[in-house]
Amino acid sequence: MIASSKAEKPLLHPSASVTSELYRGASCAGIEDFMEPRGTKREVGKTEVAEPRNKLPRPAPSLPTDPALYSGPFPFYRRPSELGCFSLDAQRQYHGDARALRYYSPPPTNGPGPNFDLRDGYPDRYQPRDEEVQERLDHLLCWLLEHRGQLEGGPGWLAGAIVTWRGHLTKLLTTPYEQQEGWQLAASRFQGTLYLSEVETPAARAQRLARPLLLRELMYMGYKFEQYMCADKPGSSPDPSGEVNTNVAFCSVLRSRLGSHPLLFSGEVDCTDPQAPSTQPPTCYVELKTSKEMHSPGQWRSFYRHKLLKWWAQSFLPGVPNVVAGFRNPEGFVSSLKTFPTMEMFEYVRNDRDGWNPSVCMNFCAAFLSFAQSTVVHDDPRLVHLFSWEPGGPVTVSVHRDAPYAFLPIWYVEAMTQDLPSPPKTPSPK
Numbered sequence: 001m002i003a004s005s006k007a008e009k010p011l012l013h014p015s016a017s018v019t020s021e022l023y024r025g026a027s028c029a030g031i032e033d034f035m036e037p038r039g040t041k042r043e044v045g046k047t048e049v050a051e052p053r054n055k056l057p058r059p060a061p062s063l064p065t066d067p068a069l070y071s072g073p074f075p076f077y078r079r080p081s082e083l084g085c086f087s088l089d090a091q092r093q094y095h096g097d098a099r100a101l102r103y104y105s106p107p108p109t110n111g112p113g114p115n116f117d118l119r120d121g122y123p124d125r126y127q128p129r130d131e132e133v134q135e136r137l138d139h140l141l142c143w144l145l146e147h148r149g150q151l152e153g154g155p156g157w158l159a160g161a162i163v164t165w166r167g168h169l170t171k172l173l174t175t176p177y178e179q180q181e182g183w184q185l186a187a188s189r190f191q192g193t194l195y196l197s198e199v200e201t202p203a204a205r206a207q208r209l210a211r212p213l214l215l216r217e218l219m220y221m222g223y224k225f226e227q228y229m230c231a232d233k234p235g236s237s238p239d240p241s242g243e244v245n246t247n248v249a250f251c252s253v254l255r256s257r258l259g260s261h262p263l264l265f266s267g268e269v270d271c272t273d274p275q276a277p278s279t280q281p282p283t284c285y286v287e288l289k290t291s292k293e294m295h296s297p298g299q300w301r302s303f304y305r306h307k308l309l310k311w312w313a314q315s316f317l318p319g320v321p322n323v324v325a326g327f328r329n330p331e332g333f334v335s336s337l338k339t340f341p342t343m344e345m346f347e348y349v350r351n352d353r354d355g356w357n358p359s360v361c362m363n364f365c366a367a368f369l370s371f372a373q374s375t376v377v378h379d380d381p382r383l384v385h386l387f388s389w390e391p392g393g394p395v396t397v398s399v400h401r402d403a404p405y406a407f408l409p410i411w412y413v414e415a416m417t418q419d420l421p422s423p424p425k426t427p428s429p430k
Helices: 138-150 154-159 166-177 202-209 213-229 297-316 342-348 358-375 410-418
Strands: 081-088 162-165 183-190 193-199 249-258 261-268 285-292 322-328 333-341 383-389 396-401
Touching (some): 081 138, 138 154, 138 249, 138 410, 162 166, 166 261, 166 358, 183 358, 193 358, 213 285, 213 322, 261 358, 285 297, 297 322, 322 342, 333 342
Parallel strands (some): 162 193, 285 322
Antiparallel strands (some): 183 193, 183 383, 249 261, 383 396
């Protein structure tokens, strides 16, 4: 499933005139194609040799997050192309194939509206993933070991790339507007590649351990909605009578570039649409979401400012064209569906002075990646720069070695160093 892209194409600015088709090939006013011709060889940035073990590098200065600092033109962002995929089964075991992919199967538009009981099966038919297990980048690293010899551009391209999860990039995009939850990202450089892996903050851990029953049920409802909307095979119907097991996941692995930063990232995909205009991933993928019913302009305004920002960031990064939302009533029933095209989401806040701006999100993400690249210069998988951020403040950096922050597992480092043919089938997190 290694796909090569014919040529790099920039994404359209979401604030430009929008069409229902994601990423039209035509150029967009104000967006230049900073594309390099196919075959252009870019010199991998030189990295310094690690200093003696007892001497840690001096922390870098901080990075501000004020939205006003990032309101310039929309940066270059390469059209994401899928390099491959992998699946996680009911026991969270890794498989380098698409066995967990599900197929979009919404209720007929000409029939009665949906009447999905999102509480059905809770908690009897619910198997949540063990969140105490810190998986870090392990599953993505498994895929990378299996396919490192097939990457377009070869080892040289990977040596200049940033490897991470889509969810980590999503948090970076929304940071300028986030007012409640901070984050920590651990960064290590190994064989030239910069790896980014999220660290659960003490506040997030405390919040997770004290998660109220109502919030646990709301989390279940989101997964249950997917069960009502997805089938196991193309053309078949959903079966909501089974168990909801959140260990199961289908993940797409994508290549892109933000500004001068090549990206290789992976994200979970809810389903593929067999009826999509193009069956080429990622444009055939669909993101499924739930939200409470809105009854006033103020509720919709808050929805557009906050929730839609996160939906946009999550879907824009991998090139998923549509988010289908189910709106639930207080009793937990979904009675209406609405499709939000990713490239049209900004239109809901364009004239809201308290809304969000896609250019700010992408410019901050690009600035953070530049900040990380220039900060993490020592090539050492055991050396970690921990980037920390809390709302209202700048991104700060601290430097650590080994546990508890080192996240590149020994099996991956050894395999990449010795060029072993394959990883262990199910690695244990290190």
